[in-house]
Amino acid sequence: MEIFRTSVTLVSLCLLHSSLSETQSLCRGNLPPVQHVALNSSVTIPCPVLTAPEMVFKLYKGPEEISYVRINNTHIIKHNNGPRKDFSGSFKVNDTNNSTSFILNSVTVNTTALYTCEAERFFPPPFQKVEHKPQTIVFVEGRPVRKxxxxxxxxxxxxxxxxxxxxxxxxxxxxxxxxxxxxxxxxxxxxxxxxxxxxxxxxxxxxxxxxxx
The missing domain is CATH 1.20.5 (Single alpha-helices involved in coiled-coils or other helix-helix interfaces)
Incomplete structure (x- = not known):
């Protein structure tokens, strides 16, 4: 049953986000991980590793940018939701291995989508985009998931x-x-x-x- 739901989700996302660029495209053969979560719960979207003193991280829902974070020396100095004022989430940096992630809170059925996290290095120069762009499919269950x-x-x-x-x-x-x-x-x-x-x-x-x- 879970395989069937995952397949339906993948097909729907392929058709919905067919306008994505090649680096963001889901239908090119690489299958991103799928996270099944319950209503009103939280889900973690992985991002590239923090490898420079000053970096910017952007979160995309399909082709739309919904949030970005600017980090200076592992401290979040700027957090802007951009055009999505209804974005409910946060950004986390793991001090142990410098891994980063966006956390979506109080998810709804509309949260189901393909998410892509991109990163850019600002300092030290030169400015450079990180090639690794983790993608995650979030599938919100219609009812709470019982553990x-x-x-x-x-x-x-x-x-x-x-x-x-x-x-x-x-x-x-x-x-x-x-x-x-x-x-x-x-x-x-x-x-x-x-x-x-x-x-x-x-x-x-x-x-x-x-x-x-």
Whole structure:
């Protein structure tokens, strides 16, 4: 089912964003990762690694730029939503490995789209665009996604296995006892039948004669 939904999403995005440039195109054969998220939850869009003291990161929803962030020495000094004033999100820099990402908050069904993150180096010169442009497909579920507890699944599986073994054992034991009972009762029935037939004795016919002695 998830594969079917993913395929439908990819086809829809290909048709919807057919006007994208070659570097942004989804339909050229490279399959971006797909993130299935629940309504009103958050989703992380990865961006290029921070490799210079001063960089700019731009987030695109399809062909439309929805946000950009300017960073100077790992500090966010400028955050502008551009034409999308309704953009609800933030930008994060991981101090451990300098990875960066946009975080979309309170997602809705309209959040479903292909997202591309681009980066540009401003300092030290020369100005240069980062070739790596991560793309992510965000697919917002129509209803909240319930997280399944692995421990509960294992416990339920163990319960049904034990119940099945006990049921089979009970059926086997019942059949065994029933068969043994039939075999044990059979000799007694044969004896009773024999006694009944032996108990009915017909008297021998004696002829009428006179003892003349």
């Amino acid at each position: 399944r507890n692995g421990c509960q699944q294992v416990n339920h599986l163990a319960f049904w296995v034990v119940l099945g073994v006990m049921s089979v054992y009970g059926v086997v034991m019942t059949c065994t006892v029933f068969i043994l009972r039939i075999k044990l009762n059979a000799p007694f029935k044969d004896r009773e039948c024999r006694r009944k037939w032996q108990g009915v004795q017909h008297p021998t016919w004696q002829g009428f004669y006179i003892d003349t002695v």
